[in-house]
Amino acid sequence: MTDTCRGHVLFLNWRDTLHPEGGGSEVYLERIAASLIKQGYRATLVCQAHGRAPAQETTADGLNIVRRGGRHTVYLRAALLYLLGAIGIGALSRRRLGRPGVIVDVGNGMPFLSKVYARIPVIALVHHVHREQWPVVFGPRVARIGWWIESRLAVRVYRRCQYVTVSESTRGELAGLGVDPHRIAVVHNGTPEVNGPALPRTPHPSLIVLGRLVPHKRVEFALRATALLATEMPAVELVVTGEGWWDEPLSRLAEDLEITDRVRFTGFVAEDRKHELLCGSWLLLMPSLKEGWGLTIVEAGARGTPSVAFRSAGGVADAMTDGETGVLVEDEYEFFQATRALLLDAARRTAMGSAAAAHARRFTWEKAGEAFARVVAGQLPTGQPARIGQRVP
CATH class of the missing domain: 3.40.50.2000 (Glycogen Phosphorylase B;)
Structure with a gap:
């Protein structure tokens, strides 16, 4: 000062x-x-x-x-x-x-x-x-x-x-x-600073949701998508990072969907651990109902991780370039489809990740x-x- x-x-x-x-x-x-x-x-x-x-x-x-x-x-x-x-x-x-x-x-x-x-x-x-x-x-x-x-x-x-x-x-x-x-x-x-080195992706398909565990974040969409993906990709994993008062209903849903072996609820994580998770994940999922900006989209992008989010969610449309740094969808079915398509297309996913990293550097x-x-x-x-x-x- x-x-x-x-x-x-x-x-x-x-x-x-x-x-x-x-x-x-x-x-x-x-x-x-x-x-x-x-x-x-x-x-x-x-x-x-x-x-x-x-x-x-x-x-x-x-x-x-x-x-x-x-x-x-x-x-x-x-x-x-x-x-x-x-x-x-x-x-x-x-x-x-x-x-x-x-x-x-x-x-x-x-x-x-x-x-x-x-x-x-x-x-x-x-x-x-x-x-x-x-x-x-x-x-x-x-x-x-x-x-x-x-x-x-x-x-x-x-x-x-x-x-x-x-x-x-x-x-x-x-x-x-x-x-x-x-x-x-x-x-x-x-964009929060990336303080750690670049780390390799997980060998298996991996997804991450990052944010508060509250109803309007709609983490349920990510859980249901994971359950569907698991029928085709048995090794798929979803990491839910964050804490909030909606954690118990989400844990119960994971049990009901029989995907507790494919979902990890980490609670709050320190910055170095968050860096590891964002670097290792193949995709960031943001099913949130509304966001002013989409900070986690840009955080993931800074690590070369593209995102899937909802077009109607406000500022997320400004935090990414649709079709280049991630994909914006209209409804839950498209959310699943876009996630599946990117998990199966390594070349497109990698290109989006590179574009997302460049986009994040603008902010x-x-x-x-x-x-x-x-x-x-x-x-x-x-x-x-x-x-x-x-x-x-």
């Missing part, structure tokens, strides 16, 4: 990367925050408390993390901390960070609605629109309320705010909800951080106008 502070950025997000259900959204936020700190900003993240981390800490990158409240109360606790002036004035920090000059309000379905109470600029960060996910995760009544908050109330509250999203797909969906597209900047994810956290910093600078009193619609190649 430079000696001169360019401003204090307050991030409001429901989780951090240490949370048991933390995912790509949290990785994005903390990588962007780290980049801003390197560029001379100070940054604080307010998120929900959990047993894996203290109530407050400062990371090695310099991000001040304040954990308060739970899944449903973190929104109120964040508002109270801000209104009481407790953020950045010493009450919650050993260092005086200064009062925030801009808020980055992350809407993971349920936004913080900070523009209602904050009298400083607010940037609305939306990874993807949750229209399809509300009814999957909640019952019909809660889903209707949640979707109304996301699609109607939030659009009204943030109507004069700058937006940031991670893909053109989400930008289009936000515009469809009534957000002025000229106020939406696109700042893609970066860096350095570019993402610089682009996000331009948006932040445009919102601070001394900043220049944000580059509206900024895209990171």
Whole structure:
């Protein structure tokens, strides 16, 4: 971090990367925050408390993390901390960070609605629109309320705010909800660094699913595809990497499908082990219902591993080039067909893997951080106008 502070950025997000259900959204936020700190900003993240981390800490990158409240109360606790002036004035920090000059309000379905109470600029960060996910995760009544908050109330509250999203797909969906597209900047994810050496593929057909184990990730599709493939390829293996509250139903389904000897549930894995699994797998499967970007697609691509995903899943269409770095499908039957075809066609699979590696190199956290910093600078009193619609190649 430079000696001169360019401003204090307050991030409001429901989780951090240490949370048991933390995912790509949290990785994005903390990588962007780290980049801003390197560029001379100070940054604080307010998120929900959990047993894996203290109530407050400062990371090695310099991000001040304040954990308060739970899944449903973190929104109120964040508002109270801000209104009481407790953020950045010493009450919650050993260092005086200064009062925030801009808020980055992350809407993971349920936004913080900070523009209602904050009298400083607010940037609305939306990874993807949750229209399809509300009814999957909640019952019909809660889903209707949640979707109304996301699609109607939030659009009204943030109507004069700058937006940031991670893909053109989400930008289009936000515009469809009534957000002025000229106020939406696109700042893609970066690709996590590949720190290990290239490793050989498994000698047998191998598939991997990487992500949180929750219903809308639809890991069931990968399990059912594996059961069908096993009738033709007895040595096929599926590795399910990640953790979440949906793990038991998935384990039971594997038993019902009689494929427990062909499926490995690894739980959370460290980065070096994830590198080994992505290098060794023949294909990454992403059956997710909706993604803002598709970080695991690019992670796999960086190791030369192509992917199969759903065209309707939002940002995954931006994270890959259909037919070149992977395959996008329309339904579960096509998902199985595309997976089978790639497993049987080594030449095509290898060519896609090489193209996926080249594609992944286009996306860096350095570019993402610089682009996000331009948006932040445009919102601070001394900043220049944000580059509206900024895209990171």
